[in-house]
Amino acid sequence: xxxxxxxxxxxxxxxxxxxxxxxxxxxxxxxxxxxxxxxxxxxxxxxxxxxxxxxxxxxxxxxxxxxxxxxxxxxxxxxxxxxxxxxxxxxxxxxxxxxxxxxxxxxxxxxxxxxxxxxxxxxxxxxxxxxxxxxxxxxxxxxxxxxxxxxxxxxxxxxxxxxxxxxxxxxxxxxxxxxxxxxxxxxxxxxxxxxxxxxxxxxxxxxxxxxxxxxxxxxxxxxxxxxxxxxxxxxxxxxxxxxxxxxxxxxxxxxxxxxxxxxxxxxxxxxxxxxxxxxxxxxxxxxxxxxxxxxxxxxxxxxxxxxxxxxxxxxxxxxxxxxxxxxxxxxxxxxxxxxxxxxxxxxxxxxxxxxxxxxxxxxxxxxxxxxxxxxxxxxxxxxxxxxxxxxxxxxxxxxxxxxxxxxxxxxxxxxxxxxxxxxxxxxxxxxxxxxxxxxxxxxxxxxxxxxxxxxxxxxxxxxxxxxxxxxxxxxxxxxxxxxxxxxxxxxxxxxxxxxxxxxxxxxxxxxxxxxxxxxxxxxxxxx
Numbered sequence: 001x002x003x004x005x006x007x008x009x010x011x012x013x014x015x016x017x018x019x020x021x022x023x024x025x026x027x028x029x030x031x032x033x034x035x036x037x038x039x040x041x042x043x044x045x046x047x048x049x050x051x052x053x054x055x056x057x058x059x060x061x062x063x064x065x066x067x068x069x070x071x072x073x074x075x076x077x078x079x080x081x082x083x084x085x086x087x088x089x090x091x092x093x094x095x096x097x098x099x100x101x102x103x104x105x106x107x108x109x110x111x112x113x114x115x116x117x118x119x120x121x122x123x124x125x126x127x128x129x130x131x132x133x134x135x136x137x138x139x140x141x142x143x144x145x146x147x148x149x150x151x152x153x154x155x156x157x158x159x160x161x162x163x164x165x166x167x168x169x170x171x172x173x174x175x176x177x178x179x180x181x182x183x184x185x186x187x188x189x190x191x192x193x194x195x196x197x198x199x200x201x202x203x204x205x206x207x208x209x210x211x212x213x214x215x216x217x218x219x220x221x222x223x224x225x226x227x228x229x230x231x232x233x234x235x236x237x238x239x240x241x242x243x244x245x246x247x248x249x250x251x252x253x254x255x256x257x258x259x260x261x262x263x264x265x266x267x268x269x270x271x272x273x274x275x276x277x278x279x280x281x282x283x284x285x286x287x288x289x290x291x292x293x294x295x296x297x298x299x300x301x302x303x304x305x306x307x308x309x310x311x312x313x314x315x316x317x318x319x320x321x322x323x324x325x326x327x328x329x330x331x332x333x334x335x336x337x338x339x340x341x342x343x344x345x346x347x348x349x350x351x352x353x354x355x356x357x358x359x360x361x362x363x364x365x366x367x368x369x370x371x372x373x374x375x376x377x378x379x380x381x382x383x384x385x386x387x388x389x390x391x392x393x394x395x396x397x398x399x400x401x402x403x404x405x406x407x408x409x410x411x412x413x414x415x416x417x418x419x420x421x422x423x424x425x426x427x428x429x430x431x432x433x434x435x436x437x438x439x440x441x442x443x444x445x446x447x448x449x450x451x452x453x454x455x456x457x458x459x460x461x462x463x464x465x466x467x468x469x470x471x472x473x474x475x476x477x478x479x480x481x482x483x484x485x486x487x488x489x490x491x492x493x494x495x496x497x498x499x500x501x502x503x504x505x506x507x508x509x510x511x512x513x514x515x516x517x518x519x520x521x522x523x524x525x526x527x
Contacts, residue, residue: 058091087137088137134325140155150187155182157181161178162175213383222472236267236272237435237477237480246277246280270306271306271307271474278316286330309346310347312348312349313350349387352390406434408434409434420434437478439455441503464524481505485502
């Protein structure tokens, strides 16, 4: 190799080394930036997104009155939206500042004259963490200045929940709820509305709460009634065969749904239980396209004479207090869309929330359920609500807040009569629903816990006989089809766990029924 070739090779080597070093340096710098912005408290505000991020936590908010009492004309919708959003951002900033003990979060939202009093609110012992959240706002515009730079408003009946936790273990030590009215003055400074006056007053008289069902689905003792006629729910949980769990809504096919509902009705079922995944449907801001799919399914069910039990908040990632407002906005959107639909049977607030006790904290989950049960009743007093516990052992939890207890059962079928009697003793005088039950036919020769198709048929015959012969007991089988595959992330663990979940169907596919399908057809009577 001559000297010229050696020089070229040397330069190429240096260039390659330089490029590698530059790439490594770039990756290191980016990682340090990410560490910087992601470090600290869980509730940190993402860089550059503070405004929209704060609104994510905002609760349901309404204008009670937008006509000023001082004779000024009503502000335009844009101005009203600005005032409302900045007011809500101020509340969210206060909530975040409380848990982070960081008063700097308040300076964009509260005028300087309020900082000393707000700093006192943030003070807490190092051993404790305080979380708080505002749950509702009803705004009444009192006055607006001629130059539209100052407004006075009243916020009526604001509920605020505060929790005190051990800073090290995050265990809940104390929880309290307060309801109050607020007098507020906001000024427009440097293009931003800030709260300048904020006075807390005794709350106005609360509205009367509805304590009984008043719509098409009612309960009397252990029986359901639909439009005044006794109704015996005989249900099945439903996903399309080739699109289950998340993929059902992502690949929603109206034609497939209608064909499947005809099969479901032909087997004798009169209720389907479906699942609404929280994040897939858009979280706090429910996506109109997903609502349209949900309504289409209920329309199709109505055409077949099938009622629908809607299970909310599936795969909910978080139960902590700060998220209550976003969760209620999600719940409100879905309930207002469906509550007048003739095919709606009931609301199942949450599927198997007891499985989240260990990861999310038992008290956190129960407190969340208790609050959301009240919000379901607030938005829909015409349909019953339940919680789909994973086992009968939890079926009496929060029983005072549900219309009927429900649980899932996949255990030995000969034990079912005693299990039902135990639940009836704990929650007397009300209907009970076994909202999932069934048996998988996954049965390879090497698997010691498998069951045959004949075993499944025996399980169904015995189970349906027991439930139909026990007064006040209804059911929803799991499930219509075997699934050729399952979406990633739904089931973890050894591969055979997925295989078991794939073989619970009454049908292998539309052309091939299992013996259990004929058992169902014989045991159920189409009304």
